[in-house]
Amino acid sequence: MVRSIAVYCASSMQIDDSFFRDARQLGRLMGEKGLTLVNGAGNMGLMAESANGCLEAGGKAIGIIPTFMIEEGWCHNGMTEIIETTDMHVRQAKMAEMSDAGIFLPGGCGTFAEMMELITWKQLGLYLKPIVFLNTNGYFDTMIEALNQAIRQNFMRPVHADIWRVASSPEEALTMALETPLWDASIRRFAKI
Numbered sequence: 001m002v003r004s005i006a007v008y009c010a011s012s013m014q015i016d017d018s019f020f021r022d023a024r025q026l027g028r029l030m031g032e033k034g035l036t037l038v039n040g041a042g043n044m045g046l047m048a049e050s051a052n053g054c055l056e057a058g059g060k061a062i063g064i065i066p067t068f069m070i071e072e073g074w075c076h077n078g079m080t081e082i083i084e085t086t087d088m089h090v091r092q093a094k095m096a097e098m099s100d101a102g103i104f105l106p107g108g109c110g111t112f113a114e115m116m117e118l119i120t121w122k123q124l125g126l127y128l129k130p131i132v133f134l135n136t137n138g139y140f141d142t143m144i145e146a147l148n149q150a151i152r153q154n155f156m157r158p159v160h161a162d163i164w165r166v167a168s169s170p171e172e173a174l175t176m177a178l179e180t181p182l183w184d185a186s187i188r189r190f191a192k193i
Contacts (some may be wrong), residue, residue, distance in 0.1 A: 001102040001180050002035070002156040003035065003036060003100055004035060004037070004038065004062070004098055004099045004184060005030060005035055005036075005037060005038065005102070005103055005104050005177050006039065006095045006098070006101070006102045006103070007026065007038070007039045007050045007105065008039070008095075008101035008102060008103070008105065008107065008115065009023060009039070009047055009048045009105035009107045009111060010045045010105070010106060010107035010108055010111060011040075011042040011045035011048075011107075011110075012046075012108065013106075015163045018137055019106055019136055019137070021157070022136045022169070022170050023105055024049045024053035025051040025171075026050055026053065026055065026103065026105070026170035026174065027050035027055075027056075027061075028053040028054065028056065028057045029057075029170055030053075030057075030174065031054040031055065031056065033059075034059065035054075035059060036059065036061070036062060036080075036097045037050060037054040037059060037062070037065060038062045038064065038095055039061065039063075039095075040058065040063065040065055040134075041063020041064060041069075041075050041076050041079055042063075042065075042076060043073075043074060043075060043076040043077070044074070045107050046106070046145070047076070050105070051076055051078070051137070054100025055078065055080070061161070062080060062081045062082075062083065062098065063079040063082050063089050064074065064083045064094045064098070065082065065083070065084060065085065065087050066084070066086065066087050066088055066090070067086065075141035076183040083098075088113050090142070092117060096121070099129070100129055100179070101130040101132070102106070102125045102130070103130065103133075103174070104131070104132065104133050104140075105134050105136070106134075106136055112143070115131075115143075117134050118165065119131065119163055122163045122183055123160055124188055125183070125185035128185055129185075130165065130180035130182075131163060131164045131165070132166075132167055132172075132173045132180070132189065133164060133165070133166045133167075135167060135168055135172075140166065146163075148161065162183075163179055163183070
């Protein structure tokens, strides 16, 4: 049963308003359903927007953030709970551990790194939870094409296309996170191609 969802996304403020609207809507929907949002505790961009939407709707938002980011003043101080980590690696592991699914909103290199790590873990049977891309404005189209190219060129197997789901709205993303079954760890035997 899904009780908490990790929301991975950008901290950028220089992006189109549609990204902010979808982030806030996703957070609001989670709060209304009594779900806990887990994110990187950023006080800007889509991280703050999704957390604020969840909190305003009565939900809980747990932020996981490395010490150096707190020292830079990047921490969202309105979170329900803040968990401080020593580094980015511990942060990523803690976010995966404390959530029952992951939803990726648009972001930059940090979001891509988190996405690829979770996909890799799932391919290896180390992470069995749903992974959903909220594809606002077709943002992930080229990323999805790159993953499909890896499958077509035999760097991944066709079964690995089931590792992730692609949603076009916050409502669809949340439904996918709640309804996608856990990954079968036995598929690990197909990790090597």
